[in-house]
Amino acid sequence: xxxxxxxxxxxxxxxxxxxxxxxxxxxxxxxxxxxxxxxxxxxxxxxxxxxxxxxxxxxxxxxxxxxxxxxxxxxxxxxxxxxxxxxxxxxxxxxxxxxxxxxxxxxxxxxxxxxxxxxxxxxxxxxxxxxxxxxxxxxxxxxxxxxxxxxxxxxxxxxxxxxxxxxxxxxxxxxxxxxxxxxxxxxxxxxxxxxxxxxxxxxxxxxxxxxxxxxxxxxxxxxxxxxxxxxxxxxxxxxxxxxxxxxxxxxxxxxxxxxxxxxxxxx
Amino acid sequence: xxxxxxxxxxxxxxxxxxxxxxxxxxxxxxxxxxxxxxxxxxxxxxxxxxxxxxxxxxxxxxxxxxxxxxxxxxxxxxxxxxxxxxxxxxxxxxxxxxxxxxxxxxxxxxxxxxxxxxxxxxxxxxxxxxxxxxxxxxxxxxxxxxxxxxxxxxxxxxxxxxxxxxxxxxxxxxxxxxxxxxxxxxxxxxxxx
Numbered sequence: 127x128x129x130x131x132x133x134x135x136x137x138x139x140x141x142x143x144x145x146x147x148x149x150x151x152x153x154x155x156x157x158x159x160x161x162x163x164x165x166x167x168x169x170x171x172x173x174x175x176x177x178x179x180x181x182x183x184x185x186x187x188x189x190x191x192x193x194x195x196x197x198x199x200x201x202x203x204x205x206x207x208x209x210x211x212x213x214x215x216x217x218x219x220x221x222x223x224x225x226x227x228x229x230x231x232x233x234x235x236x237x238x239x240x241x242x243x244x245x246x247x248x249x250x251x252x253x254x255x256x257x258x259x260x261x262x263x264x265x266x267x268x269x270x271x272x273x274x275x276x277x278x279x280x281x282x283x284x285x286x287x288x289x290x291x292x293x294x295x296x297x298x299x300x301x302x303x304x305x306x307x308x309x310x311x312x313x314x315x316x317x318x319x320x321x322x323x324x325x326x327x328x329x330x331x332x333x334x335x336x337x338x339x340x341x342x343x344x345x346x347x348x349x350x351x352x353x354x355x356x357x358x359x360x361x362x363x364x365x366x367x368x369x370x371x372x373x374x375x376x377x378x379x380x381x382x383x384x385x386x387x388x389x390x391x392x393x
Numbered sequence: 394x395x396x397x398x399x400x401x402x403x404x405x406x407x408x409x410x411x412x413x414x415x416x417x418x419x420x421x422x423x424x425x426x427x428x429x430x431x432x433x434x435x436x437x438x439x440x441x442x443x444x445x446x447x448x449x450x451x452x453x454x455x456x457x458x459x460x461x462x463x464x465x466x467x468x469x470x471x472x473x474x475x476x477x478x479x480x481x482x483x484x485x486x487x488x489x490x491x492x493x494x495x496x497x498x499x500x501x502x503x504x505x506x507x508x509x510x511x512x513x514x515x516x517x518x519x520x521x522x523x524x525x526x527x528x529x530x531x532x533x534x535x536x537x538x539x540x541x542x543x544x545x546x547x548x549x550x551x552x553x554x555x556x557x558x559x560x561x562x563x564x565x566x567x568x569x570x571x572x573x574x575x576x577x578x579x580x581x582x583x584x585x586x
Contacts, residue, residue: 135568136561139517140533146514147427147534152419156442163415167449 229330230318307351314338323347397460407453414449421445421463425470428535432474432526433515440477444470464541467531471545478523520567525560528553 155163311317317337324330327346336344343351398420405413422441429437429444447469457465518526524546531542539557543550 143533147431149423149427152422153438159442163411166409166411
């Protein structure tokens with residue numbers, strides 16, 4: 127202490143104090159401190175305050191040992207996703223085949239237009255049987271947008287209408303062309319693939335079941351083949367009735383047939 | 394007042410150079426060891442190692458001149474001693490401060506006399522309160538200024554002055570009551586006839 131040493135005993139005590147605790151040699155460092163002397167220290171973040179010479183070019187690459195379980199987990203997730211997609215695709219395919227089979231067998235009451243698509247961005251167009259009446263199904267079973275969306279969907283053979291247009295006419299002469307009426311079916315399976323008379327006969331199931339039951343097409347199909355439209359038939363029938371009933375009867379008896387293509391009658 | 398550490402050494406120690414740590418340890422550890430012993434720590438050498446481990450770990454964040462580094466080291470030493478006091482008060486004393494059983498020394502008689510003198514000084518210092526004792530030891534053994542003692546103990550300079558004044562008064566009264574010279578028996582035995 128450099129102040130207030132007027133008291134001689136006190137000053138002597140301080141001199142004695144300094145002498146008693148005066149140390150000239152540094153003590154032996156602890157093992158931890160000796161390690162610090164040898165290797166330096168790291169910061170609180172775990173980084174070296176000074177880069178050791180052995181790490182000047184970066185840390186050594188890992189040669190072996192630790193499992194790369196992160197990559198393995200990613201591979202497992204990918205495998206799982208592939209498995210799930212495969213199962214979903216199989217389920218969709220099975221449903222497609224089942225629906226087609228039911229339609230071919232006439233087990234469905236409503237006409238089903240089933241155009242399946244396996245692409246991710248093309249919607250599948252399915253008109254499932256519901257509570258609609260026959261007239262509804264014969265008319266606007268499919269909304270306008272759905273019908274439009276399904277027009278150019280590739281079928282089972284993956285051929286679209288554009289593809290058909292691009293085909294050479296000569297080479298495609300044996301193939302059914304859109305708008306042509308196919309020949310009369312001889313088997314039920316052939317009838318199941320003909321949809322040209324669905325509207326005329328009410329529904330596809332009625333057409334196919336008639337072929338299955340009687341071995342020939344129903345009258346509604348033969349009328350279409352003969353070129354007589356149902357509207358013309360109805361009009362002729364109406365005229366005949368009008369002639370019989372005279373002028374006091376109403377003109378143009380409306381029938382459910384006359385509403386084809388116009389949806390459900392109002393009222 | 395001891396000289397400040399070499400600036401280049403301090404700069405190297407700030408970035409974690411081991412050789413700089415070792416040089417700082419050689420320069421500062423003797424004085425720190427004396428202060429730790431004067432405070433009656435059970436394991437002075439181990440305490441000094443703990444002090445310097447703390448010093449080196451915090452050196453990168455130390456903001457001060459190289460001259461202030463020495464007082465900063467004693468500040469950390471004082472905090473370590475305070476922590477040890479608190480833990481000792483909970484667990485009980487581990488070892489007497491004057492039990493330097495394995496301290497190296499070539500002259501057994503001189504070592505014995507030193508321990509006797511240290512014991513006498515310690516006996517005199519026991520009349521002081523812990524705060525007065527801290528101030529006296531930091532001023533005398535660590536050779537710190539009033540301002541540095543104030544910084545080390547976390548007190549204002551005026552409070553340190555007051556503690557020092559009362560410590561000196563207590564020591565005077567105690568030495569007068571003892572009615573003996575303020576020189577330890579060990580030193581009297583060594584003094585030339």
